[in-house]
Amino acid sequence: MAFIHIPKPWQLPESRATPEAAFWNRRKFIKTLVGAGIGASATTLTACGSKGKDQSDIDPALKKTLGRSLKNFSKNPDFQDAGRPITEQIHASRYNNFYEFGGTKNIWQAAQKLPTDPWTLEVGGLVKNPRKYDLDDLTRHFPLEERVYRFRCVEAWAMVVPWLGFPMASLMADVEPTSAAKFVRFTTFHDPKITPGPAWEFALNLPWPYVEGLTIEEMANDLAFFAVGLYGRTLPKQHGAPVRMVVPWKYGFKGGKSIVKIEFVAEQPATYWNVISPNEYKFEANVEPDVPHPRWSQSTERIVGTGTNPFNWERQDTLIYNGYGDYVADLYT
Numbered sequence: 001m002a003f004i005h006i007p008k009p010w011q012l013p014e015s016r017a018t019p020e021a022a023f024w025n026r027r028k029f030i031k032t033l034v035g036a037g038i039g040a041s042a043t044t045l046t047a048c049g050s051k052g053k054d055q056s057d058i059d060p061a062l063k064k065t066l067g068r069s070l071k072n073f074s075k076n077p078d079f080q081d082a083g084r085p086i087t088e089q090i091h092a093s094r095y096n097n098f099y100e101f102g103g104t105k106n107i108w109q110a111a112q113k114l115p116t117d118p119w120t121l122e123v124g125g126l127v128k129n130p131r132k133y134d135l136d137d138l139t140r141h142f143p144l145e146e147r148v149y150r151f152r153c154v155e156a157w158a159m160v161v162p163w164l165g166f167p168m169a170s171l172m173a174d175v176e177p178t179s180a181a182k183f184v185r186f187t188t189f190h191d192p193k194i195t196p197g198p199a200w201e202f203a204l205n206l207p208w209p210y211v212e213g214l215t216i217e218e219m220a221n222d223l224a225f226f227a228v229g230l231y232g233r234t235l236p237k238q239h240g241a242p243v244r245m246v247v248p249w250k251y252g253f254k255g256g257k258s259i260v261k262i263e264f265v266a267e268q269p270a271t272y273w274n275v276i277s278p279n280e281y282k283f284e285a286n287v288e289p290d291v292p293h294p295r296w297s298q299s300t301e302r303i304v305g306t307g308t309n310p311f312n313w314e315r316q317d318t319l320i321y322n323g324y325g326d327y328v329a330d331l332y333t
């Protein structure tokens with residue numbers, strides 16, 4: 001009997017390979033930057049990579065999309081070496097998943113429409129102290145630290161990012177979950193006028209807003225982090241400004257962006273990709289090289305920015321729990 005494979009809407013991400021690869025033509029990309037009068041700066045940025053770089057010679061419009069300088073943080077010595085080079089920001093901040101702003105990796109300009117100031121992050125549910133944090137609270141109330149983490153998307157691309165933020169455990173200590181809290185639901189900003197979603201016609205039924213979830217034990221783990229910045233700067237909008245989740249032992253989709261609400265709950269929450277395609281995107285979604293995605297292997301990963309075409313990027317072996325087993329393996333035994 002012939003098995004006829006009919007692609008479903010949510011099967012698009014990997015199958016969009018060809019148009020995306022065609023877009024990500026480095027020569028064309030550099031030409032665009034030169035056209036905007038910033039060719040030399042872009043080249044410098046590409047050449048020196050990583051954080052703390054003086055951007056004073058970069059076109060102000062481009063600079064805005066890379067965040068504002070943040071000074072009040074310390075480097076966490078336990079998380080400075082991710083075992084691989086830090087991905088250059090010009091690559092990390094031009095190759096994003098943020099479906100609220102479109103169904104391709106090229107959403108960084110569209111995402112600039114996200115209104116982030118003022119911002120309120122509401123935390124409630126099964127807690128002793130429900131709170132509303134504003135932007136100032138997020139960058140000043142919690143002592144900020146830098147952590148260089150490996151990052152692994154379920155689509156098998158990977159990078160290394162110097163995040164700035166605070167452990168999720170600090171926020172938990174502030175709100176004090178009750179013993180009835182077993183899971184946590186994280187909700188992303190959603191306003192159809194601002195976040196239209198992908199342009200595909202079948203995108204009409206996507207289960208907005210984007211919701212992610214963790215168990216209470218996962219949220220309490222030392223690695224679980226809220227980022228308010230990266231590369232020494234505030235979080236660029238395309239990365240989920242002003243505050244997003246970073247859960248480095250799980251696939252990237254677990255890291256909800258632009259979080260407006262956190263609720264401590266008793267039952268496992270319904271989450272965006274798991275609702276769309278439960279067989280492909282599990283609630284747990286730990287990085288596991290030996291558990292293939294139904295449509296591709298997870299045993300290796302492509303390193304962002306290591307070539308001109310994303311589908312020829314340098315490959316490395318995928319690590320169990322993305323290399324963070326020492327921290328998290330005991331959560332799953």
Ligand SMILES: Nc1nc2c(c(=O)[nH]1)N[C@H]1C(S)=C(S)[C@@H](COP(=O)(O)O)O[C@H]1N2
Pocket residue numbers: 092095096097098099100152153154188210238239240251252253254255256257258
């Ligand atoms: N709200 C929201 N959060 C999201 C996504 C999204 O589409 N919407 N994409 C996820 C996926 S699939 C990945 S890989 C990461 C990408 O983060 P980055 O663009 O900052 O690298 O964001 C995650 N968080």
Ligand SMILES: [Mo]
Pocket residue numbers: 097152153154155251252253
């Ligand atoms: Mo992803």
